[in-house]
Amino acid sequence: MKTLALIFSLILTTAFCQAQDDTETYSITVKIDNALNDEGSMLIGLHSEDTFMKGQGLENIKSAIVDGKVEVTFDDLVPGTYAIMVFHDANDNGKMDFDATGMPLESYGMSNNPMLYGPPSFTDAKFILENDDLELLIRF
Structure with missing residues (x-):
């Protein structure tokens, strides 16, 4: 009986480990x-949603700017709902630097390029990452 329980446990553990490895990951190029x-x-x-406008993101990249352009990629992301700032x-x-009235002194943008007054x-x-890599163009 102990042998049967041990074999059953090993089979379940192996199946669980394989299920974890089968999770697809994707990339987002900004x-x-x-x-x-x-x-x-x-x-x-x-x-x-938990990190948006509250400090550091899930992942952060600092990039040099060359001829007014930047391209970075976030790799190995699980499907989900995200936003880029x-x-x-x-x-x-x-x-981010602000003036005395609270207005930003530096250019900023975000995914979906919304035009906001606040x-x-x-x-x-927000956008949904699922089933394929994404490429986002963000404008200031």
Whole structure:
């Protein structure tokens, strides 16, 4: 009986491990082609609803700007709902700078390129990653 239980446990463990390995992952390539200049760097964050507008994303990439353009790729992502936030950190201080009234001093953009007159929401920028790699063009 113990041998039968052990064999059954091994079969279930093997099946579970294989099921975990079969999870497809995808990539998201983010392109920006209209940076105002090549000063500083571009900070790109991949966000979930829980991290959006609350600091660091699930993954973050810092990239140089060449001829006003940037292209980065987030790899090995499981299907889900995400948003991308980007800002041009012109002075390379690692944070978004604001004037005395709270208006951003540095260019920014997000997935879906919404035109907003206030703070962005996750709903404005969200997209679904499923069944294929994505390429997003983000405009400032």
